[in-house]
Amino acid sequence: MDRLHELEVFVAVADAGSFAKAGTRLRLSPPAVTRAISALEDRLGARVFNRTTRSLTITDVGQRFLESARRILTDLDYAEREAVGETAVPNGHLTLTASVTFGRTALAPVVCAFLSQHPRVTMSVLLLDRIANLVEEGIDLAVRIGPLPDSNLVAKKIGTVRRILVASPDYLARRGVPQTPADLRLHSMIAFTGLMPNREWRFLDGKKNNSVTFFSRLEINDAAASIAAAEMGDGITVALSYMVADQIRDGRLAPILDNFTPPPVPVHLVYPQSRLVSSKLRAFIDFAAPRLRATLDSLGLPETKALGHPAEGL
């Protein structure tokens, strides 16, 4: 077994406080974690952890070894990068996460372009419609849409996205185009709960925040499904602008009530705070930020200051 792998697993278990969490962080199966720790313990001839199914404590041997293991892993990483000096190219693995639709539409092309320029980097891209815990899940970088809660993550803002109402031309031909937000009460609304909870459309009326509530005949928690339903003429839904860029361009959906939208929400790249951001992560951020900014700009109006009610983050 790769002895450095053993050390990596050992440090991860010590940091995570359990085999299971360390496995999640390192994307290893439970037996793989057990195997690595057992191999280390065999070589040391001593236990490094005392553990049961629900508790884990580090032993004296483990405590003494832990600092050395960290240092050795850091030293090797540094030595390898120092050895190749100024000619170093970013290499290694990066794990990213984003929402499913953002990942598909905006992030994937940027990742592919980055990988073609950096053949020594490998990536995992996790498209999730939940807020991942970066540290616990061993994720290097996330794209976060919406206001950020306080945390010790580093955030780099790359733009905003607008929340817009859309409907199919066929629907609008049948039912008329709403002229005011109040008109929405007369329409079939497809309530995507991720962006319009409580059947309420909040918007800026000039500089004033306003909202209108409505009855929705369809309430759904999946963005793609709500957009598909709107395309089929079932009603009006809300989407983030990038989610429907293709459909708008192709004429399958039309934006409505453009002057009555909520303020745009920010989009950030976020990553765990660290004294040393790895070169590959730095390289990706520097590569991706302007490209994602351009993507966001082309998919919506230029960035404006966010005012008023914060949206639920994705």
Next chain:
Amino acid sequence: MDRLHELEVFVAVADAGSFAKAGTRLRLSPPAVTRAISALEDRLGARVFNRTTRSLTITDVGQRFLESARRILTDLDYAEREAVGETAVPNGHLTLTASVTFGRTALAPVVCAFLSQHPRVTMSVLLLDRIANLVEEGIDLAVRIGPLPDSNLVAKKIGTVRRILVASPDYLARRGVPQTPADLRLHSMIAFTGLMPNREWRFLDGKKNNSVTFFSRLEINDAAASIAAAEMGDGITVALSYMVADQIRDGRLAPILDNFTPPPVPVHLVYPQSRLVSSKLRAFIDFAAPRLRATLDSLGLPETKALGHPAEGL
């Protein structure tokens, strides 16, 4: 691949100056050495050695990495030993060498006893009838019989062995027992060239060195074969006392001219000089020295000061 294995191979190649020598030292096949260096170079994204079939130079990248690699290997070894602290047991691999017959008769039982007391140690025992180069061949310890040439090896003397003349009782009944060294001229001599080159028997006559030359009808360079020939009644041969201890005890050979033997030759444990003798090597030396000393004592007269002509070493 075990990344530390890559570092170990890398350091060994740098020290040895060739893949082939490093492979010999580490007991790896040529492809295994190539594979380890290639894996390291793939991970660094740069060559560490420029090499042809007959030359090898370290690159700038390799030079920068070499010191780090050494330090990391040393740090890990130390960290593992420190972590387990006072409860540490010797562990790891030791490579020993000795002559074939000494290995079989005297060393093997000691090695087995040591291994049964130290289950965390593994050993390779190389029984060779040539003088191995410890550093080049990655050998931790050798048993050397005979005077030692100057070297930077550390030597610990554990005893002496006598060179004795032996013949079978049947031969002696047929041809008579030689009473003086000069009588050897009248006998059939089996000249084992390793111990009696130039058909000459050198011996101490009181305090004076003396010698007798003779015609030998059989000259052979293999100790076992010459002893076997003597057992068959073909003549008188010379042997180191431990080589024929069993035969003498069993009455299959008898020593002759005991008062006219050359001075005993020393037996040493030798190992490369190093600032830190590994705990497993230290443990083996401490374990083996008294036992081998006892073995040598029981197989021959007590240790006496070596005087006169040095024997060829084995």
Next chain:
DNA sequence: TCCATTTATTCCTCTAATCGGAATAATGAA
């Protein structure tokens, strides 16, 4: 006190990695 859930470990099968031998090609020395 009991039960359900979670987690560490073990077993098994499959896949991938690494082994060494043989062959090849290249290099340097005689």
Next chain:
DNA sequence: TTCATTATTCCGATTAGAGGAATAAATGGA
């Protein structure tokens, strides 16, 4: 120019390590 040595590649065989499933144990909550 030839030959011996050495680094590399290829191939088949063996071993290692993966993850899934099952198991057992421990813990927390009811």
